[in-house]
Amino acid sequence: MLAARAALEQVAGRGTVVPPELTAAVADGCGDREAVEAATRRVFGARGPLDLVLFDTDRIAEYVYESSLPPVIAGASAILRGLNGEIARRYQSQTIFSGGGEGLLLVERGRGAGICQEIEELYWTRTDGALGVTTHFLEVAPQDFIAKDAQEEEAREGVRLVSGTQAVLARLRDCIRRKKDEELPPFSPVQGSLPRCLSCRDRAATHPTPVAREGWAGHVLCSPCHRRWSAGKEEIAGVSFDELIERLQEHYPKLGAKSAYTGFLYADGNSMGALFGRLASLAEIGFLSQAVSHVFEQLAERARREAGEQLGRIEHPRRLFLSYLGGGDEAIWIVPGALAVRIAQELPGWLSQEVQAIPGLPEFLRLREVADLTLGIGLVLCSHSYPVRYQYALAKELQKNAKQMFYGGAHPTPPSSIDFELLTDSSPLVDDLRDARELAYQTEEKGFLRTCRPFDQDRFDQLLKRMQRAREKSVATSQLHALLAGAGESRRLFLNALRYQIARPPAGKRYQEWLCSLGTPWVDARRVESFFVQELPPDGEGPRAGTWIADGVQLLAFLNQLGQLGKEAR
Ligand SMILES: [Zn+2]
Structure with a gap:
């Protein structure tokens, strides 16, 4: 690995040969600990010759979703991506990875503190102090990266003791976590006489309006929002979600019900923490980080292409919606509702294809007993007037819910899964999703529910196909x-x-045709039961089952829209 050799040679100085086993220890975590330690002492003396630097962005979601103005949200993601990119460029030969607001660098001893400071300053200047980053570095020696004997790594009293590279990283992460815990959230009181920024509503407005708009006069944006606006305005074709939706409706006037709904789609890689925790070396961590980041960038690209196909009538359809790459293993979209449903359906398949496309990645995963990369997906379908920070919070909860259905289960590789919720204008703002759902979907029989959410990817696919067929057979929502x-x-x-x-005739005929077209003879009571009732993962109190009809009805309007979009695009 380039970073390891470069840093060691730098410390050793010109004319000193760095034994290759030292580079191998740092990069690959391999070698004989004692021999490497002796060689390190011989060449570098008693102190560790390297600084390992970790940086981790603070409160990314607040920075991105504190505003409900599309240009500001788009700009926030662009700035964050830019920061990772700039760090990777600036410290090119020292970077092990830099993506998703995080990064790891390896440098010669003595440079760690300076690099931490440079990174913090870079964040400050690029975001006007609105986005913080926590940094830390450790002085390390090549032998620190070599794991002790395998026996010592067995769990002791339920605690798995790690050594080598994982132990070094755990120490770094602990320090970062402690620093974050001690830090107070930024607070910038607004003087009573000053107008508040109408984007974040937290800071004083100090910048004039960037566009002519009714009601926007004088100073309207704070300086961090102004900066984000400038960075994002080219990426999105509207100042508000109202405008984006209007543009969509102008081009597709027959979208019908819920055409003003957007989907907040939050996809997060499954079991990534556990997978990274099993890696034994910086080289492996660097490879997987970069591979995963690339895979998620490709997902974003595929979603953009899908938008282009679905919204073919609109010039620059990509600029009609927001795509945001969060951590290296997550992706977020705010798009027209129908498009969100389509992307959610396609994501698991796209992910598998992208994994296959990276040389060495399928084999790398297989060796670590991971069959494939999969996702937990949360989808909020709602009128675009809901505050974006609320949509984000709910989508995140749904995404966690989707993942939870496979916790502690018999799945070494959990399948992708999705949970979704439709918020109508009369939906209350939900604080506790679980309670709200219990109220809405519980029946008088314990263990029987009027919902089957969350769905695994196959069931979700099946649900959409069944609802699609219901449309074709003219089974009405009522x-x-x-x-x-x-x-x-x-x-x-x-x-x-x-x-x-x-x-019952005559209305029954539609149902009968619908069922028959899906291979379910309607006279067969057991087949009808297994069509409409799905067994669900048991909870603490016993077996559970549910019917998915209400779930499907929530998605119906968006399937209708997809029919319109697809049709008109052709
Ligand atoms: Zn602001």
Whole structure:
């Protein structure tokens, strides 16, 4: 690895040969600890010859989503990406990875403190102090990266003791975490006489309006928001979500119900922490970090292409929505609702294809008993007037919910999964999703629910296909609601009422055609039951099952829109 050799040679000085086993120890974590330690002493003396620097951005989500103005949100992501890129360029030969607001650098002893300060200053100047970064460095020696004997790594009293590279990184991360805990959140009181920034509403407005707009006069933006606006305005074709939606509706006037809804889509890689925790060397960590970042960038690119195909009537359709790469293993979009549903459906497949496309990555994962990279996805479909920071918080909770369905389970590689929620204008702002859902979807029978969320990727795909077919067979939304007539009481009553509805002419004919077209003979009671009722992962109190009809109905308007978009694009 370049960084290891460069730093060691720098410390050793001109004319001194650095034994290759020292470079191998740092980069690959391999070698004989004692021999490497002796060689290190011989060449470098008693002190560690290297500084290992870690930086980690503070409160990224607040920085990106504190505003509901698309140019500011777009600018925040652009600035954050720029910071990672600039650090990687500035310290090119010293960077092990730099992405997703994080990074690891290896430099010669004595430079760590200076680099930490440079990175902090870079963040300050690029964001006018609105985005912080926590940095730390450790003085390290080549032998520190070599793990002790395998036996010592066995768990002791349930605690897995790590040594070598993982131990060095754990120490660094602990220091960063402690520093973050001690730090107070930034606070900039606004003097009573000054107008507040209408983007973040937290700071004093000190900059004039960047565009002519009704009600925007005098100073409207604070300096960090002004900076983000400038960085993001070219990336997005509107000043507000209102304008973006209007543009969509102008070009696609027949979108129908919920055409003013956006989707906040939050996708996060599964089990990434555990995977990184199993890596034994800086070289492996560097490889996987870069591979994962690349894979997620490609997902963003595929989503942009999908937008181009779906919104073919609009010039520069990419500029109609926001795409934001958060950490190296997460991606976030704010897009028209229909597009969000489509992207959510495609993401797991895209991810697998991108993993396959990186030389060495499938093999790298297989050796670590990971079959594939998968995602937890949270999707909030709502009127675009909901505050973006609220959408973010809810999407994050849904994303965690989706992941949770596989916690502690028998899945060495959990499949991708998704949880979603439709907020209508009458939906209350939810503080506790779990409580709210219990209220909405519980039935009188314990263990039977009127929802099947969260879905794994196959079930979600199946749900969308079933609803798609319902559209084709002209099963109306009201008819789908009618099927839920008995669902409030129990599974048995639900199925009785359901079978009655399906068999009863003349309305039953649509249901019958729908079921038959999906290979379910409507006269077969057991087949109808297994069509409409899904067994769910058991909770602490026993087995659970649910029906997905209400879940499907939430998505129906967006499938209708996709039909319109696809049709008009052709
Ligand atoms: Zn502001």
